[in-house]
Amino acid sequence: MxxxxxxxxxxxxxxxxxxxxxxxxxxxxxxxxxxxxxxxxxxxxxxxxxxxxxxxxxxxxxxxxxLPGAALSRSLHELSAALEGVRRRMSAVGGVAERFAGFEAREVPPAGVIRVLEGKRRIRAVIAEEAGRCVFEHVGFQPGGIRTSEVLENALPLALGMAARGVRMRSLYTHVARHGQGILAYLEQVGDLAEVRTLDEVPERLVMFDRTVAFIPASPDRELALEIRNAAVIDYLHGVFERMWRVAVPFREALPAVGGAEGFTHRERAIAALLAEGHTDAGVAERLGMSVRTCRAHIAKLAQALGSSSRVELGVRIARAGLDSPPRSPGPGPEGAA
The missing domain is CATH 1.10.10.10 (Winged helix-like DNA-binding domain superfamily/Winged helix DNA-binding domain)
Structure with missing residues (x-):
């Protein structure tokens, strides 16, 4: 690369x-x-x-x-590898042989490496390469709100390629993503191997293939990413995903009703809990994957329902109403556990 x-x-x-x-x-x-x-x-x-x-x-x-000597050595190695790749392609006797020759020619980072990737174009290209060689499992966190048709269309070819190889794909989105029609159409095209579940909020983006390599953002603007091949870190991230997957709600199922504090929706309870933690309007909106304008509309409804005239008073009334903890939704049951 x-x-x-x-x-x-x-x-x-x-x-x-x-x-x-x-x-x-x-x-x-x-x-x-x-x-x-x-x-x-x-x-x-x-x-x-x-x-x-x-x-x-x-x-x-x-x-x-x-060091200059090391840089020169690497350049000579890359040139030698490139020439060897040309020789292999010329002597290939069939499609399968050519494909495996390509794998051998690629310089694969050794296990244990944490590498910095710079620039969104390069990050996307490296992720696409790993998706192309994924053989059994792809998991990921997808924070934010509704996915645009363009984003889903760009992801579709990679997903279809993995599905054709029998790769199981699981993604965690926020509940807000349910309001877009694109994900349902995307799932119908990819087939049963692609599964989506949702939560009130999910961590920053995570992309993992075959429990051997993971990608996470390394800067707020996502211009930097970390490519992780450290086994201990991979195991930890995969364990976090599995725990969140077990308590998430399958995309095709309705959000279950939550007990207590009657009269408030699931989303209003999630907003109230984050307000009680001291988050700003913008912070709440980002974590729940909605616009600031929509978030403020929900906050206004909360304030009106609780009879609050100030932000400080709203926090007190949220606690008195028992809305200061996230809503707990029952998990999908043992058959949905990975």
């Missing part, structure tokens, strides 16, 4: 022999200090393309240098 400049930045087309002046200065600084900030390396994106700088997983606002 080739390295490239971050999305939105123009990569230099020259090689090491005619490295630009800005690149030489930035590389010298990185070697001298052991690292360099992204802002200091902004005009030298060629260093990333050439493998002379790479993101620091522990300090995402900085790059660390690759």
């Amino acid at each position: 080739g390295r490239g400049a971050p999305d939105g930045e123009e990569a230099h087309e020259h090689g090491v022999g005619d490295l630009c002046e800005a690149g030489e200065r930035a590389y010298a600084q990185a070697l001298r200090e052991g690292r360099i900030t992204r802002s200091d390396a902004r005009e030298a994106v060629c260093l990333v393309s050439l493998g002379l700088l790479h993101p620091d997983p522990d300090r995402l606002d900085e790059y660390v240098p690759t």
Whole structure:
């Protein structure tokens, strides 16, 4: 997989022999200090393309240098691997042999690695590659609200490819996603191997394949992601998913009624519980996958129903009404447990 400049930045087309002046200065600084900030390396994106700088997983606002000898060795290795891939394709005797030759030619990160991926385009490309070789299971968290038709259409080819290989696909969405028609049409096209359940809120995005590799965001704008191949971390993330999956509500089932605090909807109770925790309107909306405007409309209904005239008073009345804890919905039962 080739390295490239971050999305939105123009990569230099020259090689090491005619490295630009800005690149030489930035590389010298990185070697001298052991690292360099992204802002200091902004005009030298060629260093990333050439493998002379790479993101620091522990300090995402900085790059660390690759020693010149190591960078040269890696370039020679990649060139050798590319030539070997051409030779294999030319000598392939059939589609199956060609497919396996492609697997052997790819440089697969070793187990235990946590790698930084930069730029949404690259992140999507790496995830698509892993989806293409997934053989038995794909799970993920999908935070936010209603999925647009465009998003679902872009995901459909990958899902259909996994379904054709018999891969079981399970995704957790927020309850708000139920209000969109796209997911139901998506599930009908993919078939029974794709399952969706919903909760009031889910954690940040998680994409996992075959319990061997996972991807999570590493920045709020999702321009950085972590590719995780550490077995202990993978097991932990998969365990979290399974626990949330067991208590989530299957997409094709109606949300069950919740006990206590009669007269309030499931969503109003979820909003009330987050308000009681001290979240702002925008924070509540983000966690439940709805717009701020919709969230504020629900908050206004809560205030009116509880007879509250101020935000502080609303918090007190929420507690008195027993709405200060999330609504608990009964799980799907033992047959739905993974």
